[in-house]
Amino acid sequence: MxxxxxxxxxxxxxxxxxxxxxxxxxxxxxxxxxxxxxxxxxxxxxxxxxxxxxxxxxxxxxxxxxxxxxxxxxxxxxxxxxxxxxxxxxxxxxxxxxxxxxxxxxxxxxxxxxxxxxxxxxxxxxxxxxxxxxxxxxxxxxxxxxxxxxxxxxxxxxxxxxxxxxxxxxxxxxxxxxxxxxxxxxxxxxxxxxxxxxxxxxxxxxxxxxxxxxxxxxxxxxxxxxxxxxxxxxxxxxxxxxxxxxxxxxxKGGVEAIAKENKAKSKALYEEIDRNPLFKAVCAVEDRSDMNVCFVMENPELEKPFLKLCDEKGIVGIKGHRSVGGFRASIYNALPITSVHVLIDAMQEFQEKNK
CATH class of the missing domain: 3.40.640.10 (Type I PLP-dependent aspartate aminotransferase-like (Major domain))
Structure with missing residues (x-):
């Protein structure tokens, strides 16, 4: 998948x-x-x-x-x-x-x-x-x-x-x-x-x-x-x-219902980025997007190994734009929260491997 x-x-x-x-x-x-x-x-x-x-x-x-x-x-x-x-x-x-x-x-x-x-x-x-x-x-x-x-x-x-x-x-x-x-x-x-x-x-x-x-x-x-x-x-x-x-x-219940799902997805992902010492967000906290979550590695040398782990887990489209680097997780309406948790699990697994 x-x-x-x-x-x-x-x-x-x-x-x-x-x-x-x-x-x-x-x-x-x-x-x-x-x-x-x-x-x-x-x-x-x-x-x-x-x-x-x-x-x-x-x-x-x-x-x-x-x-x-x-x-x-x-x-x-x-x-x-x-x-x-x-x-x-x-x-x-x-x-x-x-x-x-x-x-x-x-x-x-x-x-x-x-x-x-x-x-x-x-x-x-x-x-x-x-x-x-x-x-x-x-x-x-x-x-x-x-x-x-x-x-x-x-x-x-x-x-x-x-x-x-x-x-x-x-x-x-x-x-x-x-x-x-x-x-x-x-x-x-x-x-x-x-x-x-x-x-x-x-x-x-x-x-x-x-x-x-x-x-x-x-x-x-x-x-x-x-x-x-x-x-x-x-x-x-x-x-x-x-x-x-x-x-x-x-x-699904219209815009109001999907907005709640989108908030839950972005909240979970930003919480992991803020918790995990290997990663950091790139923009002002108050302006963080609920659609495109951009983040980078504290150590840029770990970017390629993390992308390799993502690939192994079926996580695609995660590489950041060249203007920013790092990673970009676009969590549009059709992306289920289960996929967000797969990404979070990968981030946590990568942390364990790189303590």
Missing amino acids: KHNFGAGPGILPHEVLKQAAAAVVDFNGIGLSLLEISHRSSEFEAVLDEAVKLVKELLEVPEGYSVLFLQGGASTQFAMVPYNLLPSTGKAAYVESGVWANKALKEAKFFGEVDVIASSKESNFTYIPKDYTVPADAAYLHLTSNNTIYGTQLHEFPASPIPVVCDMSSDIFSRKINVADFGIIYAGAQKNMGPAGTTLVIVKDEILGKVDRKIPAMLNYQVQIEGGSMYNTPPVFAIYVSMLTLNWLKA
Whole structure:
């Protein structure tokens, strides 16, 4: 058995994989593969409608918001957000809390002025910036809720006088949020929702249509809303697997229930890291992520032997990003707590061998 701690594409529920595999051969008994039916067919339209319905239900999306399933990953949203929201003579406020936040603000600079109102770059992003002032004259505030590379997470969102845009790629559906506090939420599917290939976007309708530039159709939120996520052929399979995963989450009790599981997983792992003299965490305690637990060896020479032990125990995807080194345990929704305990047992066994 493999214990998949990969950062992304991340682990998916086993029952979802079985359903998806069956649909590739014969979708719902129609004698055709899901991969070869028309996206305009009643069969796929039902899938898309169900996926949108589940998003609204699980996140309690209020009236006045549209739910989209788009292509291009969260990285395309780095440009799509300012394209649609940032006037050419205006400015946008960005909090730089990691590599992806940095990439997002670089893209925004093509469309207008960018005000980096807070950054933790000087500490290699080991904490979430706080105590900053949000400029009331900016078009929007951009945040990144969870930083996969550095293992930090925004546990409280700031009050803002302007629309808040948030990249929630690596912690969407992992905890309760108040969608009404945001202008746009976007998230690549491949952490907690489905496979790579589709991106969830939840957008407040009233903030659109206020920029003075012409926007290409594929990058125009209003065009995508009018087309019901089907302005062009959508990523059929990725949306279907996302729908299955959202149904799985609903059956488990929804976001509130999975949040408790996620807290239990992260708590157990951080307690072992803090207890075990061979390991140490790399980021500020108050900003530790419940999705990506990053830690290193006190003695770097022991990293390879520990990775070898993990491999022997079926623990995969544990090697840290090159920007941080050490280890990264991504404990997304579908990872069972039993896998976390296998990792903890390995850490304790390694301690015994290296006293």
